Amino acid sequence: MNKETIIKDMTEAVKKVKDTNPMAGSITNSVTINLVANTQIATGGSAAMVYLPDEGEFLAKAGGATYINMGTLLPIYEETLPRTVEALKDAQKPWVLDPVAIGIGQFRTDMLKLFKDYKPTIIKGNASEVIALAGLWELEGGTGESQVRGVDSTNQVDEAKAAAVSLAQWTGGAVIVSGATDLVTDGSVVAESTGGSHFLGKITGGGCALGGAAAVYLTSSSPFIAALTAVSAFNVSGQRAEEKVDAPASFQTEFLNELYKASPEDIAANPFEVKGVN
Template identity: 55%
Template sequence: MTEQELKEQILAAVLKAKETNPLTPSITNTVTINFVANAQLAVGGSAAMIYLPDEAETLASIGSSFYINMGTLLPVYAETLPRVIRVLKDNNKPWVLDPVGIGAGALRRSLLLSMKECPPSVIRGNASEIIALANLWELDSGITRDGVRGVDATDSVESARKAAVAVARFTQGSVSISGEEDLVTDGKYTVILKGGSAMCTKITGAGCSLGGVTAVYAAVASPFVAGLTASAVYNIASENAQKNCSGPASFQVAFLDNLYSITKEQVDNSEICVETEEL
C-alpha cells in the first residue's frame, strides 16, 4: 500500500460522499451537536440526531452508517445505546465510536465495556481515550494507568500507538487518534497524517465532528479509509482555515467553509506517511 494508492482511495471517498449523500444518524453530545451535523453536511452526508431507543433503532436500520459519541450521557442512553448497537450489528452497518470522557461514571463505563461484544468499525479518540479504552477492554496498551482528565488528551499520539494497534486488531476495524499528528491504523498498516492546525484545540468539537465526518465516510469506504479520509480533510481544512482567521470563532467558520470545498489538489498535496506494523 503506497501513499499514492491511499490518496486515490481518500479522494474516491470524498467524492462518493458528495455524490451519494449518505444518511448518517448520530447519538452525540449536546455541546457540539450542531457542529457535528454541520460538518457532516459539509462533506456531503445527511445528518439526523436521536435520543430515544426506538427512533435510534429505526434510523440505524435505514441509515448508511452511524455515529456514537459518548460526550454528554443522558439517562435514556442506558436503554438507547445497547439497543442501537444491537441493530447496527444485526444489520452489519458500519459505525464510529468516540469514547469521550471514558473514566467518568458508571453508565459510561458499563456501556463502553459492553461495546467489546459488538465493536465499532472505527474508533476515534484522543491518545488518552484510546489508551483508556484498550485498558478497559483488557487489551495490551503498553500503558496501564488511565490518563484521562476531563475531555482533553494528556498523552502523546505516539504513546498510544500500541493501544491503537491492539484495539484495531481486536475490532478488525480501524482506530484513529487525533493530535498534533494524527494516527490511523487497521492493525496492519499505520498511517501518520501531518498538517492540521493547533487552533483545533482552541474550539470545542473538533474531535467530535471529526468522528461524525468519519461516520459519513464509513458509509462509502472501509473503516480504514474512512478514518484516513476524515483525518486528511480535517488537516486540509484546518490548515487553510488558520490562514484566514483572527481567533477561534472565525477559525471554526473558515474551517467549515473549507471542509465544504476540499479539492483533489489539496488531497494530492497532503502529507501522509504509511508504516507497516510488525505482527
C-alpha cells in the first residue's frame, strides 16, 4: 500500500458514495443524532436511525454498513445491540463502533465486552477511548483505566498508537484515533492525517459525525480506506470552514457546507503520512 494507491482508492471511495447514495444505518446517541445524519447526507450517503431490535436487524441487513455509537444508551438496547451485531455478523456486513463514554455504567461495559467477538470493522475513538477499549478487551497497549485527558495534542494520539494497532490486529479491520493529528491503522501500517480545526472540539458531535461518515465510506471501500477517507474529508472540510468563521456555531454550519462541497480529489489530496507499525 503506497501513497499513490491510497490516494486513488480514496478518490474512488468518495466518487462511489456520491454516485450511489449508499445507506448507512445508525444506532446512535440523541445528543448528536441530527448532526450524524446531516453529515452522512453531506458526504453523499443516506441515513436511517433506529432503536428497536428488529429495526436494528433490518438496517444491518439492508444498509451497506452500520454505525453503532454507545452514547445515551436506552434500556431496549439490551436487545437491540446484541441482535444487531449478530445480524451484521450473519450478513457479513461491515460496521463502525464508537465506544463513546466507555467506562460509564455497567451496561455499556457489558456491551463493549460482547462486541470483542463481533470484531467491529472500524473502531473510532479519541486516544482515551481507544486505550480504554484495548484495556477492556485485554489487548496490548490498553489499560484498565485510561490516564489520557483530552485529545488535543499529537502526543496523546501517539500514546494510543499501540492500543490502536492491537485493536486493528484483533479485528482485522481499521482503527481511527482522532486528535489534533488523526491516526488510522489497519494493524500493519499507520497513517497520520493533518488538518481539521480546533472548533471541531468546541461543538458537540464532531467525533460522532466522523464515525457516521466512516460508516458511509465503509459501504464503498476497504476499512482502512474508509477510515482514512472519513478523516481526510473532516480535515479538509474543517480547515476550510475555520478560515471562514470565528466561533463554533458558524463553524458547524460551514463545516457541513464544506463537507458537501468537497470533491473526491479535494478529500484525497488532504495531507497524510504512512509508516509501518514498528
